[in-house]
Amino acid sequence: MSGEEVLTRVLSLLPSKADIGESRFEAANVVIFSKNFDFFMNAHEVLREVAKEVKLRIEARADRSLLMPAEDAESEIRKIIKDAGVTDIFFDTYGSKVIIEVEKPSEVLGNGNNKITEIKKKTAWTPVIQRKPPLKSDIINTIRRIWTQNSKDRSNFLHGVGKRIYEDFKETEWTRVSFLGAAREVGRSSMLLQTNGSRVLMDCGINVANKDKAFPVLDAPEFQIERLDAVVISHSHLDHVGFTPFLYKYGFKGPVYMTPPSLPLAVLLSLDAMEIAHKDGGNAPYSSKEIEQMVLHTIPLPYEEVTNITPDVRLTLYNAGHILGSSIIHFHIGEGFYNLVYTGDMKYGPTKMHDSAVNKFPRVEAVMIESTYGSPRDLLPSLKDAQDSLVKEINEVIDNKGKILIPTAGVGRVQEVMLTVEEAVRNGTLPEIPIYIDGMVWDATAIYTTYPEYLRKNIRKLVFSNEENPLLNPLFKRVGGQKDRKSIVDADESSIIMATSGMLNGGPSVFYLSQLAPYEKNKLIFVTYQGRGTLGETVMHQPKDILINQRDRIPLNMKVVKAEGFSAHSDRKQLLSYLKNMEPRPGLIMPVHGDPAKLPEFASTIRNTLRMSTKIPNILDSIRLK
Numbered sequence: 001m002s003g004e005e006v007l008t009r010v011l012s013l014l015p016s017k018a019d020i021g022e023s024r025f026e027a028a029n030v031v032i033f034s035k036n037f038d039f040f041m042n043a044h045e046v047l048r049e050v051a052k053e054v055k056l057r058i059e060a061r062a063d064r065s066l067l068m069p070a071e072d073a074e075s076e077i078r079k080i081i082k083d084a085g086v087t088d089i090f091f092d093t094y095g096s097k098v099i100i101e102v103e104k105p106s107e108v109l110g111n112g113n114n115k116i117t118e119i120k121k122k123t124a125w126t127p128v129i130q131r132k133p134p135l136k137s138d139i140i141n142t143i144r145r146i147w148t149q150n151s152k153d154r155s156n157f158l159h160g161v162g163k164r165i166y167e168d169f170k171e172t173e174w175t176r177v178s179f180l181g182a183a184r185e186v187g188r189s190s191m192l193l194q195t196n197g198s199r200v201l202m203d204c205g206i207n208v209a210n211k212d213k214a215f216p217v218l219d220a221p222e223f224q225i226e227r228l229d230a231v232v233i234s235h236s237h238l239d240h241v242g243f244t245p246f247l248y249k250y251g252f253k254g255p256v257y258m259t260p261p262s263l264p265l266a267v268l269l270s271l272d273a274m275e276i277a278h279k280d281g282g283n284a285p286y287s288s289k290e291i292e293q294m295v296l297h298t299i300p301l302p303y304e305e306v307t308n309i310t311p312d313v314r315l316t317l318y319n320a321g322h323i324l325g326s327s328i329i330h331f332h333i334g335e336g337f338y339n340l341v342y343t344g345d346m347k348y349g350p351t352k353m354h355d356s357a358v359n360k361f362p363r364v365e366a367v368m369i370e371s372t373y374g375s376p377r378d379l380l381p382s383l384k385d386a387q388d389s390l391v392k393e394i395n396e397v398i399d400n401k402g403k404i405l406i407p408t409a410g411v412g413r414v415q416e417v418m419l420t421v422e423e424a425v426r427n428g429t430l431p432e433i434p435i436y437i438d439g440m441v442w443d444a445t446a447i448y449t450t451y452p453e454y455l456r457k458n459i460r461k462l463v464f465s466n467e468e469n470p471l472l473n474p475l476f477k478r479v480g481g482q483k484d485r486k487s488i489v490d491a492d493e494s495s496i497i498m499a500t501s502g503m504l505n506g507g508p509s510v511f512y513l514s515q516l517a518p519y520e521k522n523k524l525i526f527v528t529y530q531g532r533g534t535l536g537e538t539v540m541h542q543p544k545d546i547l548i549n550q551r552d553r554i555p556l557n558m559k560v561v562k563a564e565g566f567s568a569h570s571d572r573k574q575l576l577s578y579l580k581n582m583e584p585r586p587g588l589i590m591p592v593h594g595d596p597a598k599l600p601e602f603a604s605t606i607r608n609t610l611r612m613s614t615k616i617p618n619i620l621d622s623i624r625l626k
């Protein structure tokens, strides 16, 4: 059955009174626009039956002819839900939807509440309620505007995606995966899943630490962009998403799937990477135009929601415990033909922010597992020990009136470190000193506070109640620009500075380093992995002096320490127990995203202790799975 035939079949199953003006796909789902107001209001029962029959999700909305004019609808809506504190309203005319941002969603969505029905009844618009972020995020607003202003283009795009998904297809005969990046290396993650019916790219990252191997090998013969069906992003770190906008420069017109919080984080990090490239005098591989294209083509997919993405591939994302919105990618290929899991980066063990990575799936045959900390020497201290030692390191500097620089990626560990410091001040184990959060880290934190449902339960509760939200503690001070930075380093007081980038290869952390490095009383605390060839790696070896921005030689007298245990990655033990406890038990393990020197030993341990087969893919390898 073709896409058009699927729609015709849905329509044929509806009663004639449904009076459907238009029907179309929204990616894998069907939306019908009814001209009959009563049917629109009461379609639920009928649609449930039809959905069962055609095995598709179907939603009814009002035909445009029924919609109350936007202006009148807005004042009507503000009246109906005035207790919820409406802060913004966007009308998506083409989708007959209205996106309403409110301070108190529970006032609209709470139990026994019929406000949604009331809005539909009065205005015929279908409301989508969103919680106002406690910290303003320009990125989230921009994404919403891009979507609503291009409502028609986006609808057409989503309809096209649906038509492709439900294209005529016989059956899956083979499946294989090709490695375009992150094979025997850390960085530029990218793998291509192929079947006789589909081509899906998993991740499309860059390697910020290696100029020669910065991008995935997209000139591999099996990668034909015009035949690519979809891209699935595990999480928003640049080594997983950073090259995705380039695909749109190169002619890609298909969808990108990722979790809802991953999109604003990906936009934030890509914009930042572009800025850094320009500052370094280099050329970014894409512009903000391509980032906008990525936004227009992104289909947000929450955890554990199964969706068709091609005629023979079904996708589910699961919590990976790594950063906000990070996911483990599960592909169900064909009708029970094969099941592949790609872990992306993951943490098998609880952190302050996130639950442990999921390793229970309906079915799984093969696993591509990250192996950043795969060697026997990669055993991290417990989170508790890591927190205690960080507090101790900070206290030592405060006694000497020094400043602490924590270079960090904008997303992930830094929010973990923020929570640790905040708690230490609340417990009295650290004195109250200013904690400066530089630009990008602040923007990322704003996005964290917008998606509490993606955080661990106890933190989620605190973030939902704005009064106790630890990320909003006034201890944290936002750094606006260069002027602020100068006065922070000049001030005669102890402070903690958290700034990007984590490997000191660009960003404000390099400026702080250049100012703080000459003085013995200051301290640099590394909380993240230092890639080969980065300034961070050089500094870690504590030379007498360092070269900043390829021109200024500066004495390095500040103390340099590593606070281990904050890793958002699993350590060796966690990687192995992740596989050991996986349900069901997988047959083939392919370690990726690891140091080439460590991988063979890691793989042989998997074979010998877990009795699972392994293959360590090399770049450009293709492995037939079935």
Ligand SMILES: [Zn+2]
Binding pocket: 235, 237, 322, 345
């Ligand atoms: Zn990552």
